[in-house]
Amino acid sequence: xxxxxxxxxxxxxxxxxxxxxxxxxxxxxxxxxxxxxxxxxxxxxxxxxxxxxxxxxxxxxxxxxxxxxxxxxxxxxxxxxxxxxxxxxxxxxxxxxxxxxxxxxxxxxxxxxxxxxxxxxxxxxxxxxxxxxxxxxxxxxxxxxxxxxxxxxxxxxxxxxxxxxxx
Amino acid sequence: xxxxxxxxxxxxxxxxxxxxxxxxxxxxxxxxxxxxxxxxxxxxxxxxxxxxxxxxxxxxxxxxxxxxxxxxxxxxxxxxxxxxxxxxxxxxxxxxxxxxxxxxxxxxxxxxxxxxxxxxxxxxxxxxxxxxxxxxxxxxxxxxxxxxxxxxxxxxxxxxxxxxxxx
Numbered sequence: 245x246x247x248x249x250x251x252x253x254x255x256x257x258x259x260x261x262x263x264x265x266x267x268x269x270x271x272x273x274x275x276x277x278x279x280x281x282x283x284x285x286x287x288x289x290x291x292x293x294x295x296x297x298x299x300x301x302x303x304x305x306x307x308x309x310x311x312x313x314x315x316x317x318x319x320x321x322x323x324x325x326x327x328x329x330x331x332x333x334x335x336x337x338x339x340x341x342x343x344x345x346x347x348x349x350x351x352x353x354x355x356x357x358x359x360x361x362x363x364x365x366x367x368x369x370x371x372x373x374x375x376x377x378x379x380x381x382x383x384x385x386x387x388x389x390x391x392x393x394x395x396x397x398x399x400x401x402x403x404x405x406x407x408x409x410x411x
Numbered sequence: 412x413x414x415x416x417x418x419x420x421x422x423x424x425x426x427x428x429x430x431x432x433x434x435x436x437x438x439x440x441x442x443x444x445x446x447x448x449x450x451x452x453x454x455x456x457x458x459x460x461x462x463x464x465x466x467x468x469x470x471x472x473x474x475x476x477x478x479x480x481x482x483x484x485x486x487x488x489x490x491x492x493x494x495x496x497x498x499x500x501x502x503x504x505x506x507x508x509x510x511x512x513x514x515x516x517x518x519x520x521x522x523x524x525x526x527x528x529x530x531x532x533x534x535x536x537x538x539x540x541x542x543x544x545x546x547x548x549x550x551x552x553x554x555x556x557x558x559x560x561x562x563x564x565x566x567x568x569x570x571x572x573x574x575x576x577x578x
Contacts, residue, residue: 248415252541286453286561310572361568374419382549383556383571390557394453401528404550405543 246348249311250340251372253381257340258408260300260385261333263392263399268326270397278326284391293391295321297329300335300384307377308340310356311369312347318320413515416478416540417507420471420548427467427552430444430559430566433454437564445493451558456496460558462488464496467551468503474544475507477523478536479514487522 271278286291291299298321309316318338323329356368367376386404393399402411438445452459458466464490476483490496491539521536534543553571560566569578 247537248541255542256546286557287427287563290560370414374415375574376421379423379544379549380568382546383553383568386550387557388552389550390453390554393457394561396454401547401550405546407542 245311245353245369245373246343246345249348249377250308250343252378253267253308254340255407256381256385257301257304257333257337259404259406260297260388261330261407262283262406262408262411263389263403264297264326264329264333266403267397268391268397269355274384279324281392281395281397282324282329284395286387286391290387293388294323294329296384296388296391298323298332300381300388303377303381303384305336306358307373307381308343310377311351311354311357311373312343313351313354314347374410382394412478412518412536412540413510413512416515416544417475417510419545420475421504421507422574423552424468424471424500424504425550426573427464428497428572429573429575429578430556431464431493431496431500433566433570434559434564436473436505437559438493446491448559448562449491449493449496451562453554453558453561457554458542460555461490461496463497463551463558465490465556467548467555468499470544470548470551472503472506473525474548475510477520477525478540479510479520480518480521481514520563 267281268278270276271281282294283292287357302319305319323332337391351369356365356367356369356372358365365376375393389399389404399409432549434448435445436445436447449461450459463477469486472486473483486499486502490499518536523532523534523536523539525532556566556571
């Protein structure tokens with residue numbers, strides 16, 4: 245359970261960080277106001293880029309904490325710049341880095357209860373990780389990528405898969 | 412390895428099927444040529460909806476076969492309608508349904524070698540599943556969803572998560 249959660253989230257948070265660095269460079273090169281890019285969305289009732297990043301990071305944080313059986317730390321949603329989103333991703337990775345394999349003993353069968361969309365959700369740890377936490381995480385990561393691609397940032401699948409390594 | 416792959420792929424292929432049914436109904440209700448929707452994309456050098464669906468389905472099929480240690484069945488990319496995409500998803504689910512837990516014994520450490528983007532890729536089974544197969548699968552599933560949302564189809568996160576149950 246540890247191996248299929250914590251290092252996976254860290255890997256893809258590093259991808260997200262690298263993707264956002266490319267987006268920031270793109271804005272600088274084309275004199276695009278970064279606030280415009282951070283507020284782009286694919287449809288009026290979808291979340292903007294900043295919120296997609298916050299939700300992806302929160303998904304990784306929540307999954308790590310719940311599976312480890314510890315309280316979910318709360319990070320305020322106050323980011324207004326690429327630098328602040330990078331810091332948000334960084335502190336999420338730092339938190340995940342504090343989790344240990346020992347905390348994940350028995351996480352597969354652990355009862356996971358939380359609220360989302362005003363509804364209480366009940367899962368076992370394994371079902372939570374595989375049918376809620378990782379799918380949601382990749383959903384918001386991919387939507388962030390899609391917003392940037394749709395707005396002309398030159399990204400490719402290797403940026404998504406790289407774990408932050410240069411591509 | 413079986414539990415964190417085969418039923419997960421089947422669950423989300425059923426989500427994809429339900430999402431495409433809603434898209435088809437949307438086209439009928441608004442007299443949109445289904446071919447127009449099937450060829451929508453988020454940027455000129457991104458894949459269109461049909462191809463996103465084919466790649467998502469192929470990702471699930473390839474992962475199931477490789478982790479089971481059997482040859483990957485080849486399905487031709489010939490779909491030209493929502494009905495044909497539903498059939499493609501259906502036969503992918505049927506194939507995954509033939510795989511057994513016994514075939515996945517030791518899959519975690521199995522050497523997985525395949526070509527993608529002209530490059531040979533080498534993974535152990537666990538790393539292949541968690542950093543290649545599932546992320547790629549969710550990438551294409553989410554991009555299909557994003558194309559439809561961007562084009563006005565009324566979908567929400569529950570459609571993505573539902574596993575095909577009515578939402």
